[in-house]
Every structure is written in C-alpha cells, then in structure tokens.
Amino acid sequence: MPVPKQRIATLLASGEPETEVELGGWVRTRRDSKHGFSFIELNDGSCMANLQIVVDADVPGYAETIKQVSTGSSVWIRGVIKESQGAKQRIELHAKSLTLVGTADPETYPLQKKRHSFEFLREIAHLRPRTNTFGAIARVRNCVCWAIHQFFQERGFLYLQTPLITTSDCEGAGEMFTVTTLLKPDSSATQPLPKNDKGLVDYTQDFFARHAALTVSGQLEGEIYATAVGPIYTFGPTFRAENSHTTRHLSEFWMIEPEMPFYSLSDNMQLAEEFIKFIIQSTLDRCGEDLQFFNDRIDNTVLETLNHILAHEFRRVSYTEAVDLLLQSNKEWEYPVEWGTNLQAEHERWLTEEHFKQPIIVYDYPRCIKPFYMYCNEDEKTVRAMDVLVPGVGEIIGGSQREDRLDVLTARMEEGGLNVEDYWWYTDLRRYGTVPHSGFGLGLERILLLLTGMQNIRDVIPFPRTPGHAGFGGNPY
C-alpha cells in the first residue's frame, strides 16, 4: 500500500477526472446491479461524504469478494477518477482492483444503515466513530483544539503544562480523586492501610509522602507562570470526583485556562468573548460541512445560533442587576431569588434563553458564595468573578480577577478556614512583585455542545468517564 495515502476529503474537493488513485477505507453500504457491477459507498473518516466506487464485474476477484464487501468491512481500491453519471456526486472512482482487507460479518456487526440511539452507540464506543455523527464530532473537536492554540499563540500566550497530580489540600473546585500506591489493583480489602496517631490514613508512607490527587484545575499553578513569563494558557484534562448524573458533567474533561498579568476583570471578559467568537468562526470556516450536518440532522438551530452569537456583543450583567431582573420577572421560581445566593440553573436559563436570548456575562458575584482567590471589590460585598452563560448549554466559562493584595488574600483564606501556610507559594506571588491578574476556564466539551447542538456531553468526548463508567465505552466492562 503506497505512500502518500490519498484521502477522500481531498479527492472530493479537488480530484480531477482520469487521475489514477489508490486508497483504503470502510464500506458504508453496497448496492449491486445484476447487469454486472456494484456501487460501494466508501468512507475514510476524512470528511462527512462518502466516495462512490463503481466496481465492474471484470475487476479481478469481483465474483469471489463482492458479497463480502458488506457494511463495516475495510477495502483497498485502486482505480481511476471519473465524472459521475449520478446527480449526487461530482466524481466517483472506477475500480481497477479491489482488495477486501477486513470483513465485517453482517450478522454481528452492530452498526446498521439506520439511525441508532446515542445511548446504544455509547455502549459501543469503539465503533461509534465510524458513524456520520461521531466522525463529525471528532473532526469538529480537532478543529476546536487547533483554533484554541491558534488564538492564544497569535496573541503571544505561552502554552503551559500544569501538573495533573497535585498535592494542594484544597483547590476549592469540587471533590478530587486520590492518587495513591497504598492500594494496588490486586489488594485485598482486608489489607491494612498505614495509620497515623490520629487513626487517619498515613499518607507520609504513600508514594508522594503526602496526600496527592488528580487536578481539578491548573489555575493556581498557572498564576505562577503568568506572573513570570506573561500570559499563559493551559489545555489538558481535568478530573472531578463529583457524583454527577447530568448531560453537562464528566468526571474527566478537558479545560482551557488562560491566565494574564495586568488584566482587569473587564479585560478578562473581553478576552473570553473574543475567544469564544474566534472558536466559532474558525469552526464555521474549517468544518462547514460537518456543522451543516449537525444543523440538518441534530439541531436545526445550530447555525443560526452560532451566527447570532458572532453578530452580537455579549451582554454584561452584574449579579445584582441579574437578581433584580429575576425578581421583576414575575416568574414562579422553584428556588427563590435572593441576593447572596447562587443563581440556580432555572435562573441562568431564563436570563440567557428567554430574557436576553444571547450569551451573557454575569459579573461581580457576592463574595460569600465565591472562593478565596477572587478579588474583593471596594463595596466589600462582591468579588470580581464572571460567568459566561450561553443559551442551551448554560455556564461555559467561569473566571475572575485574582486577589493580588497579600493582606486581603490571607484574610479571605482565614475566613474560609484554610491553612494559609499550605499555600505559602501562592501567597509568595503576592509577597514578591505582585500584579493584578485575571483568568478563566473554558470547558472544551461544553463549547462542543454549543457548536454541534448535541444534547449530552458524554457524546462529544471520545471515551466519556462518568460515575460507574470508565471502560473504553460507556459500560463498565
């Protein structure tokens, strides 16, 4: 099988009639003519569209192999590009040779030429990328990742790798997965764990000589580099051990966290808006065929929504204004609206989907409901936090200006019952050459929900991890 390999996307875009090509792929369907030839719909994952292959009966081995060229099988084909007589494609490939590389028994191959439920496909996560929908998701996801790097690289941000294993006792962002070698896969349940004099597990005897966990955020480490080399961004997996069963939470997800010195909350919001619009524009430019598919088959408002977002400024609403709007709405809320409490999902949904009907940024939240590291405003009641909320998905970005005043920061830590000494390195950043700085976190899978119109976050990541599910697919096999 010669190099360079040819891809269907390239052929369909620019393949010229009478050129000879060789390529391989997976058969989506085959249609036979009794007049002695067959059509094969071939897909190689490079694009949504299939390449139509015409195989005449005089192609060597036709009679013996064509019956086994079934949905799901893999073939290698050499042939000549021709203008197609059919209306649904510009060109097609007339085979000179056909090699059946791998069969797929039609009796047992799970993917059929019909629509499958996403729940079923989740159970066969090893085969679902061979469907139109999951092929398109893989391409869009790749495109978004590319756009993210491009956005930050073009602006001089430095791509920073923050640790996945962390020993911070509390990063204030949810339950963590412990990383330990005290337990082995084959440990029996009765094997005693080392205990300290308080009767607690003695992590000084563990691999890292202290309790370690998978990161829930790279923000604190990001601040270290942002206050040294200038703006940075992290882009990697993040882990939350929350027992969440929703369409928008994963135990393992990918997050992008930029951190910028000399950025106010207002600068931060501006960057977040530009960032989201850049990702949307790039995906429209580079993955238009896939987005059209999502618009046609998954959610017919996707393209309209994306274009609407591009055309409008994100509406900035202070938390206090948001609460006033909710109180004035005369809606019956399941949870009461009261200044000083978290906005409930129903409140956020009303604001972004019904009232403003566009992405909004809610900022200046009450300090009592936000973590210690957020900058305290002069009113002493609010902090410089912001959430970007988008219709249909909800919170897609959360961020803040960080508290850069040592005395205020330590007071806030004590207020929250944290051990200030545990964060000696974090407070050092305020002790030596402190600067105002800001940052935010974007959930990769959440912006993919926005871009594709997919309903469930478990379907926009190749191998979703949720409570009870860490197999190759959605089942604990």
Place this chain on the structure above:
RNA sequence: UCCUCGAUAGCUCAAUCGGUAGAGCGGCGGACUGUUAAUCCGUAGGUUGUAGGUUCGAGCCCUACUCGAGGAGCCA
C-alpha cells in the same frame, strides 16, 4: 446524593381490563435496477433486565436488586 421515568427480536418501539408476544428497520434468500435512506416479494429471529411473590393464568399487579435516561445540587 436526592427526585422522576424506563428496561419486550440485532436496533427503534407496540401489545386494550391480567387471557395465544407484534411491527418497522437491519440480517438472510429471491426479483428488479447507473444505483445512492434504493424498491418489491419471501424468511428466520424471544426464558419480555435479574430474583422472588400474588393469581386458574403475569410483558402487564406487588417486593427487592441491577442497569439506563432525564432533572436537581456541584461546576467547566
């Protein structure tokens, strides 16, 4: 963790008051055809999630469990 709903053929679903378990798609066989969600005819395919209970009789009613989905909270 809490609340709600669900589990019937390979897939998606139906089954009246508790009374012989069905359809579409897919598979297989055939017919037809520069076809393209192909079309037409035929055919196979089931311990109704698991365990127990009520009943002359349970897919249907009751109990427990397992798994799945949606919502809430947590957040990205």
